[in-house]
Amino acid sequence: xxxxxxxxxxxxxxxxxxxxxxxxxxxxxxxxxxxxxxxxxxxxxxxxxxxxxxxxxxxxxxxxxxxxxxxxxxxxxxxxxxxxxxxxxxxxxxxxxxxxxxxxxxxxxxxxxxxxxxxxxxxxxxxxxxxxxxxxxxxxxxxxxxxxxxxxxxxxxxxxxxxxxxxxxxxxxxxxxxxxxxxxxxxxxxxxxxxxxxxxxxxxxxxxxxxxxxxxxxxxxxxxxxxxxxxxxxxxxxxxxxxxx
Numbered sequence: 001x002x003x004x005x006x007x008x009x010x011x012x013x014x015x016x017x018x019x020x021x022x023x024x025x026x027x028x029x030x031x032x033x034x035x036x037x038x039x040x041x042x043x044x045x046x047x048x049x050x051x052x053x054x055x056x057x058x059x060x061x062x063x064x065x066x067x068x069x070x071x072x073x074x075x076x077x078x079x080x081x082x083x084x085x086x087x088x089x090x091x092x093x094x095x096x097x098x099x100x101x102x103x104x105x106x107x108x109x110x111x112x113x114x115x116x117x118x119x120x121x122x123x124x125x126x127x128x129x130x131x132x133x134x135x136x137x138x139x140x141x142x143x144x145x146x147x148x149x150x151x152x153x154x155x156x157x158x159x160x161x162x163x164x165x166x167x168x169x170x171x172x173x174x175x176x177x178x179x180x181x182x183x184x185x186x187x188x189x190x191x192x193x194x195x196x197x198x199x200x201x202x203x204x205x206x207x208x209x210x211x212x213x214x215x216x217x218x219x220x221x222x223x224x225x226x227x228x229x230x231x232x233x234x235x236x237x238x239x240x241x242x243x244x245x
Contacts, residue, residue, distance in 0.1 A: 003181035006152040110202035124187035135202040145192035153185040
């Protein structure tokens with residue numbers, strides 16, 4: 001979602017929630033490999049993922065939904081509880097409740113855990129399509145280090161969106177809830193000697209028009225593509241993160 005600034009702190013979380021989740025992750029290391037289909041997405045292939053409530057895939061043609069107008073399973077409409085959701089639900093619940101307090105008009109909440117190994121990087125990119133761009137993109141650090149850098153472009157011009165403009169490194173510390181403007185070029189460099197673990201939320205609140213896309217889909221391809229393109233344009237260039245949620 002477009003914000004007028006690269007990133008911001010939206011709230012805070014209890015350290016006891018972080019400690020409890022961190023301990024549970026250490027005791028269940030095998031879970032990082034149980035459902036990690038995000039490995040197929042080029043920019044995040046270097047990280048491990050535990051999808052908890054997520055779409056059935058990450059990246060690929062469905063991310064660019066205006067080119068798949070006749071598909072019944074667009075990513076943003078296929079969000080569901082994944083196989084490890086119930087196992088982690090007691091540890092995620094306090095974070096989710098806090099997110100719902102901050103974004104009370106949300107109609108769908110996607111969430112997952114990600115881990116980036118020491119020395120690893122997530123390559124620079126901009127988020128695309130309805131699923132990734134048309135939401136509040138929210139991060140809660142669970143385990144991190146001052147030498148982990150979240151790099152975000154200061155501007156959204158063409159040069160910046162290729163990572164060639166002014167890029168600012170941010171350190172996101174535990175205890176805070178961060179939202180960032182994910183239509184901007186961004187990357188992650190873990191320059192530390194610890195795993196960087198984040199709990200990530202997508203918070204959606206689509207208009208009635210997009211909720212009725214199935215009917216449009218059946219009757220009018222041209223109108224469908226127009227709605228899709230208008231929605232992506234809105235969340236990329238117009239929304240400031242307040243007016244629709």
